[in-house]
Amino acid sequence: MRGGYIHNQVLVEPIVQKVLCIPGARVDQEVAIRVGDQFLYGDLLIQVGSQRILVEAELTAKRIENDLLKAAAMEPCELWVVVPNPLVKKAIQRKLSRQPIPMASVKIFVLLLPQTLQRVAEFSELISGSNDGRKKGKTIQSEELGVVASTDIR
């Protein structure tokens, strides 16, 4: 993976290992994303069922435009920008507030590593089973796994 020790070992690796503990989650590193005529690379792509999350580890606010371009091209459910400290977080948030966001459907989160790990855990819990046409209230995930959301869609 391109990137230094903090980028790879401190920020990306813990997320990869956390995602692997989620049953059925799939994680891909260095995902090629076609943006116009060129290929850019996303740090992590997490997939659980139909949910896709693009994760970008950033040590400074310099490359945030690139991250937005990647997210616009890939259209994941969420873009998580993982940063090493609150200073970088504020800088990225300021930069994001100043420029137009090209995609409205993608939710963008700027997170510190512990927040990211917490979000990974919560994210997996919030995914419910597919709607298989059963009656309301019979969803096994909601009853047995303590999941907030359920597949009560008819």
Next chain:
Amino acid sequence: MKTKDEIPKLIQDVIYGQDHRLLDDDVGRAATHLLQHGVVDDLVRSLIQTPVRGHKINQAFIGPFELPALTHGDLVLGIDMRGKLIRIPSQYFNGHSLTVGGSGSGKTTKSKFLVMQFASNVEGLWCLDFAKKEFAMLKPYLARLGLKLLVIPARELKLNPLQCPEHVAPTDWAPRIADILVNILQLPARATKLIHLTILKLYPEFGISDGVQHYPTLFDLREAVANNPIANHQAKQAIVDSLDPVLMSIGSVLRYRVGWNTCDLARLKIVFEFSGIAETDKSLLLSCLILSEFTSRVAQGISNPVMDLFICCDEAARLVSAANQAGGIADLIGLVRGTGIGLDLSVQSSDVANEILSNTSSKFISRCGSARDYDTISGAMGLNHEQRIWLNTNLKPGLFVGQVGEGYWRRPFVFKIPQMNLRALSERVIRDENDLKELMALPTVMADEFVNWPSTGVNTTDGSSADIATSTREGGLSDAEIRYIFAVANNPGSPSSALPKLAGISARRAQKIRRYLVELGYLREHKNISTGKRGRLAIVLEPLEPALEIVSKIMKGQT
């Protein structure tokens, strides 16, 4: 030939780099090419030495095993010692895999980790729980991915071993299933011919040769063998004696003229729970499932296709045991190779048949309990002495040493399996009636004589089980057994010790027959009954209704 010291340092680095595939990228190849043409400047030197130096430093921290160069593929096998993902193509498992590890070493966790990934990659998934009930808990997690995992206990299956698989001619299937039955039931060689011949006779009787699809059942086979007057008596008796317990135990599974087609099952994701049945029954059902599917694929001319059925066997010790070649899958595993079926076997010890070791291309070992286990698997994986010693003290739960059988990287490597956060589920969730509905909707035809036969209570020893036995086995008792019944019926109150002489059989055989008839519900034992003024207390047998019916029928026939 030059010694190592005489070879220049740079060339040694090139050899090391090529050996460990460090120079396989574009830059590495260009540097090697330049070196071969005599261009050795600082840049070339740095391009070669930098990755080699980095690799050597990394290697120094991780012990005698190399860091795996397995970074591409759709399957995450685990995490290496540096925390990097180990990826391989899921098709590597087309060549089967074997995992050896003691209890609590993480075998089942590894199987679950792989199953969660395979479920998305293959069309069919069969998880076989031989001892525990582990795979069913994956059901809600696969449901999140939009995949339906069906959980079915062994006794709910609907199978007919004599049913020809799709695209297979009856004449081709008869010898195969005869061999399987002989192996599993551990019958003498002479019984093979008798079973084979009987099946070949049964098929035309049922019109199978004329295109009828209603096959004989194992009950029919048993009756045909028992009623064959010219068959070798010992072979006949061996078949009857071996088939009876199976029919009594899993008769509800085998009562179908047309059972589930394995081609249909191979498109589903199913957990087969075999934990509640006898080992012989497990072997029969497993062979019936796997051999049928395999034979069907071979008959269709399928060879070396993409794997579309992954079979995961947890706690498969008895099936792969070297000591139990008869009931195992050692014979099958070599044949199954190359038909698009991937088999993943997990066992606790290295008591594994040679065929299994030879035909599993990927092997994994975790913490084991004995040096013999380490030695056997180390030998099979080609570990050197240093690596073998490392296993003794460094393996811990969740940490494996593996070797994949496909691809260019075939060196052993160490990897960890992440502990998935799975929660135990209640029986109500696992046993979803909707699952069974889906399977029950598959076309089957029950034999007419079993239409009113309850699927439960087969093993009870009350009158109802005897009714079942008589309805299915009428006339199926051997001469000695019928003589024994007559002796009991005609001599009420006689101690069991007097019956062998009256029935004209040996005391030892009479004892076996007595237990057998009591088990089937023909007779009832009354123990510790005083039948005389002196001597020890005796066992007195009471003929039950089915036995009396047989006696009256035979008496009527004689008159």
